[in-house]
Amino acid sequence: MLISKDDRLSFEKSSPGRHGVTLPKERCMPEAARTVPEHLLRQKPAEFPELTEPEVVRHFVNLSRKNFSIDTHFYPLGSCSMKYNPKINEWAAALDGFAQVHPLQPVDTIQGYLQVLFELEELLKGVTGMDHFSLQPAAGAHGELTGLMLVHAYHQAKGEVKRRRVLVPDSSHGTNPATAAFLGYDVVEIQSDARGRVDLADLAKHLDDGVACLMLTNPNTLGLFEEDILKIKKMVHDVGGLLYYDGANLNALLGIARPGDMGFDIVHLNLHKTFSTPHGGGGPGAGPVGVKAFLEPFLPVPRIRKEGEQFVVLEKSERSIGRVKSFFGNSGILLRAYVYIRSLGLQGVRQVSEHAILNANYLKEKLKKIFTVAVDEPCMHEFVLRLDAGVAQGIHVGDIGKRLLDYGIHAPTVSFPLVVPEALMVEPTESESRETLEQFVDALQKIRQEMIANPELLKKAPHTLPVSRPDEVTAARKPILTYRDYLREKSSAQTVLSS
Amino acid sequence: MHYQPLTENDKQVMLREIGVDRFEDLLRGIPASLRNPPMPLPEALPEGELQRLLKKIADKNEGAHSMLSFLGGGSYEHFIPAAVQSVLSRHEFYTAYTPYQPEASQGSLQAIFEFQSLITELVGLEVSNASHYDGATSLAEAGLMALRHTGRSKILISQATHPHYRQVLRTYVEGTSFQIEEIPFEPSKSLSRSALLEALTDQVGAVILQTPNFFGVIEDLEGIAERVHELGALLILAVNPISLGVLRTPGEWGADIAVGEGQPLGIPTHLGGPYLGLFTTSRALMRKIPGRLAGMTKDAQGRRTFCLTLQAREQHIRREKASSNICTNQALCALAACVYMTLMGKEGIRRVGELNMDRAAYLRQQIGNLKQFQVEKDQPVFNEFVVRGQKSSEEIQAALHKQGILGGVPLSRFYPQFKNEFLVCATETKTRGDLDRFVEALARC
Amino acid sequence: MNFPPELRYTSSHEWAKKEGNIVRVGITEYAQKEISDVVFVELPKVNQKTEQGKAAAVVESVKAAFDIYAPVSGKVVRVDQVLESDPAIINKDPYGDGWFFEIEMDKSSEWDALMSADDYAKLLKQSVK
Numbered sequence A: 001m002l003i004s005k006d007d008r009l010s011f012e013k014s015s016p017g018r019h020g021v022t023l024p025k026e027r028c029m030p031e032a033a034r035t036v037p038e039h040l041l042r043q044k045p046a047e048f049p050e051l052t053e054p055e056v057v058r059h060f061v062n063l064s065r066k067n068f069s070i071d072t073h074f075y076p077l078g079s080c081s082m083k084y085n086p087k088i089n090e091w092a093a094a095l096d097g098f099a100q101v102h103p104l105q106p107v108d109t110i111q112g113y114l115q116v117l118f119e120l121e122e123l124l125k126g127v128t129g130m131d132h133f134s135l136q137p138a139a140g141a142h143g144e145l146t147g148l149m150l151v152h153a154y155h156q157a158k159g160e161v162k163r164r165r166v167l168v169p170d171s172s173h174g175t176n177p178a179t180a181a182f183l184g185y186d187v188v189e190i191q192s193d194a195r196g197r198v199d200l201a202d203l204a205k206h207l208d209d210g211v212a213c214l215m216l217t218n219p220n221t222l223g224l225f226e227e228d229i230l231k232i233k234k235m236v237h238d239v240g241g242l243l244y245y246d247g248a249n250l251n252a253l254l255g256i257a258r259p260g261d262m263g264f265d266i267v268h269l270n271l272h273k274t275f276s277t278p279h280g281g282g283g284p285g286a287g288p289v290g291v292k293a294f295l296e297p298f299l300p301v302p303r304i305r306k307e308g309e310q311f312v313v314l315e316k317s318e319r320s321i322g323r324v325k326s327f328f329g330n331s332g333i334l335l336r337a338y339v340y341i342r343s344l345g346l347q348g349v350r351q352v353s354e355h356a357i358l359n360a361n362y363l364k365e366k367l368k369k370i371f372t373v374a375v376d377e378p379c380m381h382e383f384v385l386r387l388d389a390g391v392a393q394g395i396h397v398g399d400i401g402k403r404l405l406d407y408g409i410h411a412p413t414v415s416f417p418l419v420v421p422e423a424l425m426v427e428p429t430e431s432e433s434r435e436t437l438e439q440f441v442d443a444l445q446k447i448r449q450e451m452i453a454n455p456e457l458l459k460k461a462p463h464t465l466p467v468s469r470p471d472e473v474t475a476a477r478k479p480i481l482t483y484r485d486y487l488r489e490k491s492s493a494q495t496v497l498s499s
Numbered sequence B: 001m002h003y004q005p006l007t008e009n010d011k012q013v014m015l016r017e018i019g020v021d022r023f024e025d026l027l028r029g030i031p032a033s034l035r036n037p038p039m040p041l042p043e044a045l046p047e048g049e050l051q052r053l054l055k056k057i058a059d060k061n062e063g064a065h066s067m068l069s070f071l072g073g074g075s076y077e078h079f080i081p082a083a084v085q086s087v088l089s090r091h092e093f094y095t096a097y098t099p100y101q102p103e104a105s106q107g108s109l110q111a112i113f114e115f116q117s118l119i120t121e122l123v124g125l126e127v128s129n130a131s132h133y134d135g136a137t138s139l140a141e142a143g144l145m146a147l148r149h150t151g152r153s154k155i156l157i158s159q160a161t162h163p164h165y166r167q168v169l170r171t172y173v174e175g176t177s178f179q180i181e182e183i184p185f186e187p188s189k190s191l192s193r194s195a196l197l198e199a200l201t202d203q204v205g206a207v208i209l210q211t212p213n214f215f216g217v218i219e220d221l222e223g224i225a226e227r228v229h230e231l232g233a234l235l236i237l238a239v240n241p242i243s244l245g246v247l248r249t250p251g252e253w254g255a256d257i258a259v260g261e262g263q264p265l266g267i268p269t270h271l272g273g274p275y276l277g278l279f280t281t282s283r284a285l286m287r288k289i290p291g292r293l294a295g296m297t298k299d300a301q302g303r304r305t306f307c308l309t310l311q312a313r314e315q316h317i318r319r320e321k322a323s324s325n326i327c328t329n330q331a332l333c334a335l336a337a338c339v340y341m342t343l344m345g346k347e348g349i350r351r352v353g354e355l356n357m358d359r360a361a362y363l364r365q366q367i368g369n370l371k372q373f374q375v376e377k378d379q380p381v382f383n384e385f386v387v388r389g390q391k392s393s394e395e396i397q398a399a400l401h402k403q404g405i406l407g408g409v410p411l412s413r414f415y416p417q418f419k420n421e422f423l424v425c426a427t428e429t430k431t432r433g434d435l436d437r438f439v440e441a442l443a444r445c
Numbered sequence C: 001m002n003f004p005p006e007l008r009y010t011s012s013h014e015w016a017k018k019e020g021n022i023v024r025v026g027i028t029e030y031a032q033k034e035i036s037d038v039v040f041v042e043l044p045k046v047n048q049k050t051e052q053g054k055a056a057a058v059v060e061s062v063k064a065a066f067d068i069y070a071p072v073s074g075k076v077v078r079v080d081q082v083l084e085s086d087p088a089i090i091n092k093d094p095y096g097d098g099w100f101f102e103i104e105m106d107k108s109s110e111w112d113a114l115m116s117a118d119d120y121a122k123l124l125k126q127s128v129k
Helices: A053-064 A087-093 A111-128 A140-156 A175-182 A200-206 A230-240 A248-252 A293-298 A331-367 A396-406 A434-454 A457-461 A474-479 A483-498 B006-020 B023-027 B047-059 B082-088 B106-125 B135-150 B163-173 B193-199 B223-229 B283-286 B314-322 B331-368 B393-403 B430-443 C028-037 C107-111 C119-126
Strands: A132-134 A165-169 A186-190 A211-217 A242-246 A266-268 A289-291 A303-307 A310-314 A383-386 A422-427 B155-157 B179-183 B204-211 B233-239 B257-261 B278-279 B293-296 B302-309 B384-388 B423-425 C014-020 C020-027 C039-044 C053-058 C066-067 C074-079 C101-104
Touching: A053 B331, A087 A331, A087 B047, A087 C028, A111 A132, A111 A289, A111 A310, A111 A331, A111 B047, A132 A293, A140 A175, A140 A211, A140 A242, A140 A248, A140 A266, A140 A289, A165 A175, A165 C066, A175 A186, A175 B314, A186 A200, A186 A266, A200 A230, A211 A230, A211 A248, A230 A242, A230 A434, A242 A248, A248 A331, A289 A293, A331 A422, A331 A434, A331 B023, A331 B047, A331 B257, A383 C074, A396 A422, A396 A434, A396 A457, A422 B278, A434 A457, A434 B006, A457 B384, A474 B006, A474 B293, A483 B106, B006 B023, B106 B204, B106 B278, B106 B302, B106 B331, B135 B163, B135 B204, B135 B233, B135 B257, B135 B278, B135 B283, B155 B193, B179 B193, B179 C107, B193 B223, B204 B223, B223 B233, B223 C028, B278 B283, B302 C039, B314 C014, B331 B384, B331 B430, C020 C028, C028 C107, C101 C107
Parallel strands: A165 A186, A165 A211, A211 A242, A242 A266, B155 B179, B155 B204, B204 B233, B233 B257
Antiparallel strands: A132 A289, A266 A289, A303 A310, A383 A422, B257 B278, B293 B302, B384 B423, C014 C020, C020 C101, C039 C053, C053 C066, C074 C101
């Protein structure tokens, strides 16, 4: 058997007296010279497990083998841009000259890293058509928070305190309304029209001088370009609102059209999507925020400037919204994005979206024969399928996702966007070959047949993985979140058994 | 471009299948004025040249690899076992997606569960999330969570808390009706207990203190939690996790929420990020916590299984009613911390804390013996402390730099009133020889 | 599906039972089926004010969260603590032990505005179409 069936926690493999590291023996001060009083010290020890290095390594390597990943499997996840993570990115991040740099070092000792950050800002400006960037936000949602804080600061500065509303399309990513509400805005959803785009009539109905901004993803989460974007820009600007760009789908636009040119005032990017920095099982990412010149004064500090040949750091700025994170930002991630753009160059960057769009349309064409396409017209880098068969057999779109795992393909995004019931959102990215796409089509073809001939196979899928269909209800009713919780649960269950 | 597989032949086949003559036909819906934008990007660099360029840029940076560093102040140089990076380099870990499909992510999920288990052991509280962005944002979200929970509008925060953390809190509170009051510190640079108790009214929902504080001082919090709770507020402690192998824990102090920066646990300093926000609390507040949570359950066949749980709090379900907007967190950094803590083990996490205290205590004593420098001799510190000189800190640092030493963080950078004071950090990475060399260099300043 | 005739109903799938001035509130069999397994309930605090048609509680399933709206305005006088440890009761016994909270009603006219069991059943038939 190749994948270990040992599902024990590290704690359960522990043996008193084992060590995973050898620390220095040297003591510089005698014990007696201690100046820390007893009551400031820890009373009970931390019950960490005790394992040797080989045990720890075997434990974690075996865990890793229970994961899907881009380097092992195809992930057609819509709005995630699961593209290949180039290895030179990791090579660069591991260089001592980057990894060993302390954020509070004197500026003249970090000129190399400042050069990377400054040049990245320039590159992102070129790609997006925006005038200035802050590289501080640690993730897309953090970038959105920063972006909306900029919206707020801008209107406050103009004395426009009655702008309490943020408009979002009903197809938007969940972070959009969550971010707006977090900042105290009232969120209003704008309907999509029959072609999946923002319904201009509905938008017009909700646009007045109480609107702070409209948040848009373009192309939208259905993979469709908002063709009326220039009209939308005018409508929003005419009432004095700002236009915010959620950069989750930027992979469709590189070299094709720029959000800055479309009239967006604020943009956030997801470097872990469009710019190949690794997903890491859930981060770290980075969410740089770009703005047009009139918003520059409000950007977070610190900012990096070039004076002659030197890079300097501006720690204060009068109208800045302040800091959104400690130190500079996720520098190690920003470095990786920089390396990626330098690897691609102008031609490569253009090719990204061209290939991503070709792959998506080719896949859509092939899958049209198996499932219904939500909006049947040329898509950009992603498209949405609708499950309309298998209803009689009690199949849901989640079951298709689970069965795909058995075919060695990670499920696409399921049940999103909310505007399409039983939706499957598919984004192949430019990293996949035609052969991989055809394998995906083949698998879905087989699953389609299974849906009718053998629905139980789907409902109980996956069958070939270490686990299948966790009891998420009990996990939410009686959360076991730590080893201690598990021990407590176990002992109370045993008490019940023995009574 | 060697990351993109489509050949000209592939493209022809595909265009035919799609039913268009040219790629541009797929873009007809895009206004012509937007198409073919100018893109001022440089030409692609072949990998060999790019490697050379990056090495050249990296060489322009100094750091702990090229100098003897005594820098702290919220980011720390610690010994990182090679096995940490080795595990992190597993492709299945670092190129994995967020574990929304549990069957495809048992590796990531179990690692998060073990991380949660280790962190809660360390801080002495019952629940930890899967990570936040960094110590500063964790602290800000904790403050807001406490106000939402108590229904009150005021946060008290010690001025001896890391300046970046206070700045981020201010940014997060800006535009709300909430207020922040900063509690001053004593000349000894520890929290002013009397000022805190005086400011504690029933308008206060959250009291935020840091220990060890920004100046390295271990705060004496005896009786604080009781007072805070008497008035119906929550106590939030910001901590350095690597100190908790030896120092009294937030749980032992009676804190309701503990936040902090997890970078010391196996993550390189990397110019300030990506780091690791820690967010822990009691079981009673479990459902108010932002961010992801991994839980243990059984699958359809009764096998032990891990999955994300309590997701109904999160943005992808609650949308505008979510308690936070956080989506991507810092999973890979949490994995690094998990591997680090597992390697350290019960014995190691205590010993590394003792070594830090030992190095800092010795260094402080030796510096205190120099004529031109002053320290607070008996004040309890963990691994960093303040030194006061007779010249400006910048002058001292410049002189030390010439001797190959990064000698400390000038306090004037954050507290303009402390012109001649700097923060010196000594971790387990320093030998006695290193410490003596530093003292000799200081003596020459 | 069962809709006890002695109860009144709202279009947002809550049921209400009146005893003197106190109105007990829960969710209908249709609602508990739509929500499927309840994992958590966020109940209002005692003495909290309610407003007819405004959210007073939240029900969570694994994948979703649902607002529960107050059928009448008034003040919460009692909540069903049992739901905190055993939210599954809502699925098992939505009209009995699965009740959520009790409101001391402000205006009895609001009670008169609530739907009968027949009207509620009709409403469901129409929306399914």
